[in-house]
Amino acid sequence: MDISNSTKKEQSTFGIILWIVLISYFLILLNNSLVFASTVQIRRELGMNGVMLSWVSNAYALTFGGFLSLGARLGDIFGRRLALLSGLAIFGLASLLVALSPSAGILIAMRALQGIGGALLAPSTLALLMDTYEGQQRTRAITYYGATAGIGSSLGLIIGGIISSYSSWRLGFLLDADVALVLYAMSVKNVAAGKGQKDQAIDWWGTVTSVIGFSGLVYSINATAYRAGAIIVTIVSLAAFIMIESKTANPLMPLEIFKDNQRSSALVARFFMLGASMAYFFMMPQALQNVFGMSALQAAIAFLPLTVVQFIISLFVARLTFRFSNTAVLIAGAVIDAAGLAMGAVIGIEEGYLLGVALPMVFIGLGQGLIMSPLTVAGVAGTRGDIAGAASGAV
Structure with a gap:
């Protein structure tokens, strides 16, 4: 266990650990949003075709997905602190190198390096949250984790839009590097060095x-x-x-994680929900700029019906789950999210922004706001401390 018992017993305050977890999660969201908001400018500056441009995102996804199981398990074996610091160091360095990339090839390679850093960072933050909090405090912490998805996506797109409209996209990745450096300093000071399970072989x-x-x-x-x-x-x-x-x-991914029907169902649902969501966030900013002639900032602001609704509803998810159950809220969110995506596909962007984009976005934001926290709770429910990192990696 990486956190002292005294920290775990605190019931009146969350302490600095929650801030480290949420800001780290925001860093990953900010990174994705910067790419979504800057694709048009990156394509123009580096002379990329459509296929090369897609690999600015795909290279990150390739290494992030490929190394995620290893990154999660390393946190279990060597402790959350080491995994967190390693992830922040690699992610921050890669962000700096992305900002300095002179060509499309180097940019894509450095995005792949960012993915490796993210594969260490993402599961260690969620596992750190699970180690630190218990009971209703853990549920509330995970709710804040889910709410960060809403505000992180919203702020990230707006920050990326401002940077792309008034400066260079490179400034955004320099911002990534700065945030990673601040988080590294916060983690060195406040995250306890856990024992891990160093007796277990990789x-x-x-x-x-x-x-x-x-x-x-x-x-x-x-x-x-x-x-x-x-x-x-x-x-x-x-x-x-x-x-x-x-x-x-000593399995890298203990299969007992998937033996629980609740966890398995949550993981499958999360796969399809985020598959649709990430595709939407990648394509829609480009569509708004190409179809309506919006600037990157205007396209980011145009996402507010989705991201603001998602953030607001996320704040009420904990109360809703306590009243109606985690499963009921999850099912309601999935239905509403699917309805919003279907509405956007049927109406079509050619019908104008308000009807073809903004209205479906309200439903998508409402659905995703209801989904994210319950999916996270269900995905890690009932896992032991020695496999918390692997379970977080699966999520």
Whole structure:
């Protein structure tokens, strides 16, 4: 356990740990939002075609997805503090190098390095939250974690829009590096050095097959060439990964995480919900700029019907789950989110911003605001402390 018992017993205040967790999560959201808001400017400055531009996001997703299981398990073995500091250091350095990239190739490579940093950072923050808080305090902390998705996306798009409209997109990634540096200093001072489970060996065969398998999965979804081969490699690698994890004494991804129906259902739901959400956030800013001639800042402001509604409803999710149950709120959110996406597809952007974009965004924001926290709670429900990092990685 990485946090002292005295910290865990505090019931009157959340302390600095929650701020470190939320700002770290905001850093990841800010990074994605900067890319979404800056794609048009990046494409123009570096002379990218559509395929190369997509790899500014895909390169990050490839390494983030591929190394996430390893990053999560390293936090269990070596302690949350080391995983958190390593993730912040790699993420911050990569952000600086992205800002200084002289060409499209180097930019894409540094985005891949950012993904490795994110793969260490993301699960360590959620696991740190689980280690620190219990009971209703943990539920409230996870609610704030979910609410950060709303305000983080909103602020990130606006910050990215302002930077792209009045300065260079490179300034945004310098901002990423600065935030990572501040977080590193906060974590060194306030996050206790945990013992971890250093007596456990790293599951190297599981690591190799998971990196190949999950990277292949991302590539097979996003790439334009050799997709059939990538799918075959993915199936073979993930099948081998599951076989290894079922037999090894210290699995990279303990399969007991998936034996609980609640957790498994939450993970599947999260996969499809975020698949739709990230695609929407990547494509819509470009559509708003290309169809309506908006600037990057105007396109960011145009997202406010979604992000503001998501943030506001997120603040009430804890009360709703206590009253109606986590499952009921989750189902309601999924239905509303799907309705909003369907509405946008049926009406179409050509019908104008208010009817074709803003109205569906209200439903999407409402649905996602109801979904995020319950999915997170369900995804880590009932996990032991020694596999909290692996469970967070799965989420």
